[in-house]
Amino acid sequence: MDFESYRNQIALLSIGLYFALCIGVGIWAIRRTKSTTDFFMAGRDLGIMVTAMAMFSSLLSGVGFVGGPGLVYGWGVTSFWMIIGGTMAACLSFFVVGKRIRMFSEVFETVSLPDAIAARYNSELTRLLTALAILFGVVGYLAAQILAMAVVFRGIVNSIESLPEINLPTAMAVSCAVLVFYSVTGGIIAGVYTDLVQGIVMVVAGILVLFAAVQAVDGGIGGAVTYMLADDPESIGPWGTLGILGCLSHFFLSTMGACGQPHIITKLMMTRRIHDFKHILALSVISAMFAYLLWMAIGLAMRALVVGGIETPLDQADQAAHVFLQHYAHPVLAGVVFAGLFAAIMSTADSFLNVGAAAIIHDIPKAVLGRSLNHELFWARAATLGIAIVAALFGLYSPQDFLTLLGTFGWGTFAGALVPTVAIGFNWKRATATAANVAIFTSVGLNVAIELLSIQIPHGIHGSAVTLILSLTLFFGISLMSKPPKLSKDVEAIMNL
Amino acid sequence: MCYTPRHVSGNGFIQNNHFFAKDVWGKGVLSFAELLDAMGVGQISRGTKFMNTHFIHWYIFATLLALCTIYGIAFITPEVPWGDVVQEDGTTVNQSMSHGYQHPDFPKMDKAGSGAVRHEKTIWVGWALGLGFVLFWTGLLAFGTSRDGNIGPAKIPLIVGCVLFMGIITALIFFYRAFMNGDHSTFLSLPRPLALMIFGIWPFPLYFVIVYYKIFDSWHFTDEDQHRFEEILANRRHATSEDH
Numbered sequence: 001m002d003f004e005s006y007r008n009q010i011a012l013l014s015i016g017l018y019f020a021l022c023i024g025v026g027i028w029a030i031r032r033t034k035s036t037t038d039f040f041m042a043g044r045d046l047g048i049m050v051t052a053m054a055m056f057s058s059l060l061s062g063v064g065f066v067g068g069p070g071l072v073y074g075w076g077v078t079s080f081w082m083i084i085g086g087t088m089a090a091c092l093s094f095f096v097v098g099k100r101i102r103m104f105s106e107v108f109e110t111v112s113l114p115d116a117i118a119a120r121y122n123s124e125l126t127r128l129l130t131a132l133a134i135l136f137g138v139v140g141y142l143a144a145q146i147l148a149m150a151v152v153f154r155g156i157v158n159s160i161e162s163l164p165e166i167n168l169p170t171a172m173a174v175s176c177a178v179l180v181f182y183s184v185t186g187g188i189i190a191g192v193y194t195d196l197v198q199g200i201v202m203v204v205a206g207i208l209v210l211f212a213a214v215q216a217v218d219g220g221i222g223g224a225v226t227y228m229l230a231d232d233p234e235s236i237g238p239w240g241t242l243g244i245l246g247c248l249s250h251f252f253l254s255t256m257g258a259c260g261q262p263h264i265i266t267k268l269m270m271t272r273r274i275h276d277f278k279h280i281l282a283l284s285v286i287s288a289m290f291a292y293l294l295w296m297a298i299g300l301a302m303r304a305l306v307v308g309g310i311e312t313p314l315d316q317a318d319q320a321a322h323v324f325l326q327h328y329a330h331p332v333l334a335g336v337v338f339a340g341l342f343a344a345i346m347s348t349a350d351s352f353l354n355v356g357a358a359a360i361i362h363d364i365p366k367a368v369l370g371r372s373l374n375h376e377l378f379w380a381r382a383a384t385l386g387i388a389i390v391a392a393l394f395g396l397y398s399p400q401d402f403l404t405l406l407g408t409f410g411w412g413t414f415a416g417a418l419v420p421t422v423a424i425g426f427n428w429k430r431a432t433a434t435a436a437n438v439a440i441f442t443s444v445g446l447n448v449a450i451e452l453l454s455i456q457i458p459h460g461i462h463g464s465a466v467t468l469i470l471s472l473t474l475f476f477g478i479s480l481m482s483k484p485p486k487l488s489k490d491v492e493a494i495m496n497l
Numbered sequence: 498m499c500y501t502p503r504h505v506s507g508n509g510f511i512q513n514n515h516f517f518a519k520d521v522w523g524k525g526v527l528s529f530a531e532l533l534d535a536m537g538v539g540q541i542s543r544g545t546k547f548m549n550t551h552f553i554h555w556y557i558f559a560t561l562l563a564l565c566t567i568y569g570i571a572f573i574t575p576e577v578p579w580g581d582v583v584q585e586d587g588t589t590v591n592q593s594m595s596h597g598y599q600h601p602d603f604p605k606m607d608k609a610g611s612g613a614v615r616h617e618k619t620i621w622v623g624w625a626l627g628l629g630f631v632l633f634w635t636g637l638l639a640f641g642t643s644r645d646g647n648i649g650p651a652k653i654p655l656i657v658g659c660v661l662f663m664g665i666i667t668a669l670i671f672f673y674r675a676f677m678n679g680d681h682s683t684f685l686s687l688p689r690p691l692a693l694m695i696f697g698i699w700p701f702p703l704y705f706v707i708v709y710y711k712i713f714d715s716w717h718f719t720d721e722d723q724h725r726f727e728e729i730l731a732n733r734r735h736a737t738s739e740d741h
Contacts, residue, residue: 460596
């Protein structure tokens with residue numbers, strides 16, 4: 001069969017099958033979602049495989065499939081430090097956060113990260129600040145992800161001549177509808193079970209794409225290295241074009257930052273047994289390493305092909321994965337990877353929708369009114385739908401600058417705000433609520449200031465890495481200068497374990 | 498108060514690092530533990546609670562301050578200028594060689610030029626940053642697995658991992674120095690520093706995954722911890738139901 005003639009049709013079919021699977025999981029998960037604990041915490045009943053795949057697929061997101069290869073195309077090897085950081089981040093999350101946050105979750109019957117933070121610090125203000133930071137981050141991140149999903153979907157549909165052309169809002173409505181359907185019906189249960197499929201797709205895609213990339217360049221890896229050495233040796237050196245200090249700042253941020261990502265660490269609160277963590281870490285790290293092969297292989301191959309004069313230069317660095325799949329991957333593999341791309345975006349988006357809904361219907365009312373809403377499960381579903389609509393509208397109609405500003409409430413802000421509060425605070429009895437509040441304020445304030453004022457940090461150092469170091473230092477400094485807080489009996493007992 | 502490890506499922510009691518080493522790493526590494534003892538590390542640990550939690554938060558705070566200092570040095574180290582580069586929209590931007598400039602032939606790509614020139618003043622700052630970060634990160638791992646005054650069996654594997662990791666970072670710096678001065682020899686088709694990065698640094702966290710796996714049941718979360726946790730849970734539920 002001539003697969004080549006049906007390349008775009010195969011891609012669309014793969015995506016369609018994936019969408020159908022997501023809808024099926026959503027329908028299946030309706031019956032299992034009977035309470036807010038089910039909707040937000042999957043009933044704290046997730047097994048090893050599901051948790052491991054959900055954690056790593058949420059971590060990888062669309063960055064791994066689109067942004068990552070684009071970064072290698074633009075900066076050479078620089079972004080490999082983010083990949084190394086990703087594997088180290090998983091270790092840190094389990095060593096430092098996993099056990100204690102899981103215990104807090106069950107003892108205090110928490111349904112969200114701000115819930116657990118409020119229990120640890122005995123502070124509704126800390127809960128409110130955490131919930132607000134999460135909410136802003138969710139809208140900004142989702143807007144960008146939903147827009148990216150719509151752009152890719154429209155591109156594939158419009159490249160098939162037999163289909164009518166669709167515009168961006170239509171593409172957004174279709175792709176967003178699937179995401180919203182399973183997120184509303186099945187909550188995080190549907191989210192994590194689609195993550196399981198998404199994780200498997202990403203691992204398979206990572207391995208297969210490595211072989212395709214090696215075959216794409218004459219001489220394989222050696223050939224690609226020769227082209228890049230001839231053009232700019234530094235691009236294939238360990239620091240890429242960004243240089244040693246810039247690379248290490250990205251390394252620091254990606255390694256430390258995972259402990260502050262609400263959509264990742266809430267997965268640690270959902271496991272059935274604490275004893276499962278030792279298996280989950282191993283499975284999650286090994287799976288992520290295979291999936292990261294796609295980022296490295298496509299990026300290096302595309303840069304080598306372009307500097308070698310074999311491929312025409314890209315209009316945008318982020319097109320690296322798309323162009324590679326269209327020109328150098330077998331159509332069936334390309335179809336799997338395109339489905340994997342949607343999987344990657346949706347796995348993070350569904351988690352963000354879920355933590356955002358928890359912030360709106362559970363944490364903010366609890367912090368402001370002192371109680372959660374009646375009929376929480378209904379409002380959780382309504383809030384999920386509402387957030388998705390707001391994010392989609394932001395993606396379509398907000399000025400690019402505003403979208404970029406909202407985007408700063410992403411990885412870096414969460415890292416600066418929540419790494420001290422969670423990674424340190426859940427292990428250190430001396431940590432105070434004031435220190436946590438200052439860390440959150442510092443992170444949000446500095447990240448927004450760096451973005452609004454277009455502050456350039458020397459040597460390509462990432463601004464959020466500086467923010468993270470400052471918020472950590474302030475957190476320690478303020479806690480050490482304060483009187484040790486009086487902990488409740490249960491908090492003390494958990495922290496002794 | 499020092500946490501005294503108690504029952505370990507089927508493995509007896511952990512009283513000190515020797516016993517752990519025997520259980521987890523086998524005879525070969527037990528000898529290494531003895532070697533550390535001979536060097537005084539083990540004695541320090543038992544005698545003065547070296548690296549206990551009361552110490553660890555100061556250790557982490559100190560490494561944080563060190564990282565702040567290194568970043569401060571980086572900020573005042575001048576960048577290596579490249580020159581004006583005309584953008585697609587016709588504007589001119591002064592770009593730096595230190596963190597790459599626009600590729601003259603491919604607009605969406607950056608280029609770096611001579612590594613020897615741009616890293617002349619920053620390579621040792623970078624080395625210090627790398628080591629500082631490894632010390633901080635492994636300190637956090639120790640922090641996360643500590644039990645009210647003790648890191649227990651995780652101590653030696655974490656110290657060994659930290660030292661090895663710093664060794665690999667240092668080796669990378671030396672490999673890169675040769676590379677930036679024109680030695681483009683390869684290993685498995687990759688330039689040697691990149692090969693070290695991909696085959697040495699990238700998989701290295703797997704070592705810590707194994708450490709976590711090995712210490713989990715015997716230290717990080719023992720059967721007795723599970724039992725204690727269930728007690729806390731039951732007491733909490735009882736108290737909550739009485740409140741209602």
